[in-house]
Amino acid sequence: DAGITQSPRHKVTETGTPVTLRCHQTENHRYMYWYRQDPGHGLRLIHYSYGVKDTDKGEVSDGYSVSRSKTEDFLLTLESATSSQTSVYFCATRLGLAYGYTFGSGTRLTVV
């Protein structure tokens, strides 16, 4: 979706290094989400935000932190990357509770 940009699209990093993934939206949506997608597990929620500086944990938040200092940007940080965090990461946004979720194109992260 043209309104959501994830960066980088692909990244290879070494175990123990910090990594930050960025989600940028131009839709002025209030809600933003970070998911990871893995074979056999499907999509699982990592963290979400319901407003600027308002964030909460999802199902698989261990090892991840997030920040949202302005409406359009939602950052996902892996403080010390591990091989188990190799995955495809998707950002999603939502205008409000009565609306659908719009997903970005994903970031493929490989931790070696």
Added chain:
Amino acid sequence: SQELEQSPQSLIVQEGKNLTINCTSSKTLYGLYWYKQKYGEGLIFLMMLQKGGEEKSHEKITAKLDEKKQQSSLHITASQPSHAGIYLCGAITGAGSYQLTFGKGTKLSVIP
């Protein structure tokens, strides 16, 4: 156990045939979403259902929500190769919840 169960896990159909994919929740549904995903790409929003008995259609795809059974079905009429992909159902299972939980997906292949 999985909160959202999709069936079947995979499906191979001949072009022109009809097919149905089911999504069953172990919890009360407050919203049900259907998405399609091509391999290596993001999720494309298909439909959102919020009320029991609700039915929506888009081109040859119809989705229904059975609130009593806590189940949704996605029906494709006269399938085409362009329908191939992974179909994911996502659900809101808490009143006023911000979180969308996904099933593991159904992989659809359409043979010309």
